[in-house]
Amino acid sequence: MAVELSPVSQIPAEFRVKVDHDRCRRCKRCVLNCSFSAIEFKDKVTPDHRKCVACHRCATFCPESAITIEENPMAYKDNANWTARIRQNTLKQAETGGIILTGMGNPKPYPIIWDHLVIDACQVTNPSIDPLREPMELRTYLGSKPNYLEFENDENGKIKLKTQLAPQIKLDIPVIFAAMSYGAVSHNVHKSLAIAANKMGTLMNTGEGGLHEDLYPYSGRIIVQVASGRFGVHNQYLANSAAVEIKIGQGAKPGIGGHLPGEKVGQEISKTRMIPVGTDALSPAPHHDIYSIEDLSQLIYAIKEATDYKKPVSVKIAAVHNVAAIASGIVRAGADIVTIDGFRGGTGATPAIIRDNVGIPIELALAAVDQRLRDEGIRNQASLICAGSIREAADVAKAIALGADACVIGTAALVSLGCRVCQKCYTGNCAWGIATQRPELTRRLNPDVGSQRLCNLLTAWGHELQEVLGSLGVNSIESLRGSRERLRGVGLDKETLDILGVKPAGVGM
Ligand code: SF4
Ligand code: SF4
Numbered sequence: 001m002a003v004e005l006s007p008v009s010q011i012p013a014e015f016r017v018k019v020d021h022d023r024c025r026r027c028k029r030c031v032l033n034c035s036f037s038a039i040e041f042k043d044k045v046t047p048d049h050r051k052c053v054a055c056h057r058c059a060t061f062c063p064e065s066a067i068t069i070e071e072n073p074m075a076y077k078d079n080a081n082w083t084a085r086i087r088q089n090t091l092k093q094a095e096t097g098g099i100i101l102t103g104m105g106n107p108k109p110y111p112i113i114w115d116h117l118v119i120d121a122c123q124v125t126n127p128s129i130d131p132l133r134e135p136m137e138l139r140t141y142l143g144s145k146p147n148y149l150e151f152e153n154d155e156n157g158k159i160k161l162k163t164q165l166a167p168q169i170k171l172d173i174p175v176i177f178a179a180m181s182y183g184a185v186s187h188n189v190h191k192s193l194a195i196a197a198n199k200m201g202t203l204m205n206t207g208e209g210g211l212h213e214d215l216y217p218y219s220g221r222i223i224v225q226v227a228s229g230r231f232g233v234h235n236q237y238l239a240n241s242a243a244v245e246i247k248i249g250q251g252a253k254p255g256i257g258g259h260l261p262g263e264k265v266g267q268e269i270s271k272t273r274m275i276p277v278g279t280d281a282l283s284p285a286p287h288h289d290i291y292s293i294e295d296l297s298q299l300i301y302a303i304k305e306a307t308d309y310k311k312p313v314s315v316k317i318a319a320v321h322n323v324a325a326i327a328s329g330i331v332r333a334g335a336d337i338v339t340i341d342g343f344r345g346g347t348g349a350t351p352a353i354i355r356d357n358v359g360i361p362i363e364l365a366l367a368a369v370d371q372r373l374r375d376e377g378i379r380n381q382a383s384l385i386c387a388g389s390i391r392e393a394a395d396v397a398k399a400i401a402l403g404a405d406a407c408v409i410g411t412a413a414l415v416s417l418g419c420r421v422c423q424k425c426y427t428g429n430c431a432w433g434i435a436t437q438r439p440e441l442t443r444r445l446n447p448d449v450g451s452q453r454l455c456n457l458l459t460a461w462g463h464e465l466q467e468v469l470g471s472l473g474v475n476s477i478e479s480l481r482g483s484r485e486r487l488r489g490v491g492l493d494k495e496t497l498d499i500l501g502v503k504p505a506g507v508g509m
Pocket of ligand 1: 025061063
């Protein structure tokens with residue numbers, strides 16, 4: 001027999017909302033901005049600390065800077081083993097009996113290998129290049145490349161290319177916006193990403209939620225996904241794309257499917273995803289079209305057939321222990337692009353146990369895949385895209401030196417749009433209008449402003465990448481690709497360095 005629990009939760013407030021009532025001019029902007037109903041106005045501004053998720057929306061928009069949000073120091077007494085997170089989760093499960101859901105990427109303090117890699121620089125005998133004076137090429141092409149080119153003479157005796165190239169996508173900067181579905185994020189986020197991708201000569205990715213008709217004008221810069229739920233997939237969807245991506249796995253939740261709760265499925269999402277209003281969108285954990293590499297090959301060629309062999313087909317997998325062998329199979333199955341998503345990748349909603357404990361770091365997966373494809377002589381047959389917590393331009397440069405053709409950013413893009421990484425995306429109450437479908441919240445993100453912020457971010461990263469290239473004495477991103485000799489490891493053990501194919505710092509060429 002179920003025992004009724006006390007209506008008062010034992011879970012302490014994680015944060016404290018402090019209001020300086022002397023400064024407060026009682027404009028109530030904080031009350032309107034808090035989408036978690038953590039602030040009320042009685043005779044004065046009155047916080048309910050337990051509801052606060054530290055999204056900082058109230059503090060940002062308080063005209064008097066009268067609000068501060070602090071961690072509640074007395075919530076859990078310090079204990080290095082029984083951490084606050086473990087105890088909070090234990091209390092939540094004792095009260096609900098459910099799995100712990102979460103959003104965004106894995107916050108656990110696993111070593112971040114990017115931060116243990118340093119980049120070489122030119123000195124006396126090898127001159128550096130000044131990117132302010134010399135052209136620096138960030139352009140890259142995604143798609144299958146031949147190992148060699150054949151030429152022939154045309155009827156006028158001029159030399160022309162005989163080799164038929166597989167479809168290629170030109171990127172002006174090797175940074176792509178990650179797959180985030182319409183449903184997980186708002187329409188205005190999708191629009192911001194599409195406009196910015198178009199302006200910056202890069203790509204956005206629909207995720208598995210289909211493509212809203214409003215975004216068809218930007219289709220030349222959109223990767224459309226065919227995921228296990230096949231939401232919103234139809235001929236026109238495939239046609240309105242720069243590339244098609246078969247999603248098998250996601251870094252934040254390898255081996256599990258997706259779930260968009262019915263309350264988020266309004267009219268527009270229902271039309272775009274082709275599911276009834278108010279129904280849960282459940283993507284199965286296994287991709288039911290694919291149970292073998294042969295099945296994958298059939299699906300790749302079915303998509304190529306449906307798109308007249310004019311679009312590259314990408315396959316996205318999560319980084320797992322045997323990722324190199326899996327990637328090799330994917331390339332042999334005919335994929336033009338392989339996207340590998342590491343265990344720090346972001347998500348809108350997933351069980352915390354999966355996000356925080358399943359999968360492997362992207363740095364190791366990328367190095368292992370690039371090396372295996374080189375060893376097998378098939379590296380040129382597919383481009384490699386690296387995803388899973390690419391946080392800054394330095395991560396991009398290091399990923400390219402480890403073998404990536406381009407990187408994907410999700411959380412960095414959302415942070416540039418205002419996300420405070422409060423990790424409550426799964427509630428659908430995002431105060432910044434990002435991970436929500438509530439119309440009064442989605443209006444908070446203006447797509448023109450959002451796209452400009454994204455363009456600024458990529459422009460800044462582009463300049464930084466050019467600075468790095470200049471310091472290396474090379475003038476194109478192509479010259480950095482797979483150049484592991486330009487990296488050195490600091491504080492990494494021998495096994496890790498061996499997998500990375502990188503020498504320790506202090507060792508010369
Ligand atoms: S937004 Fe600032 S000034 Fe306005 S009511 Fe809230 S605390 Fe007071
Ligand atoms: S949830 Fe966000 S808006 Fe609400 S009180 Fe906390 S920080 Fe402020």
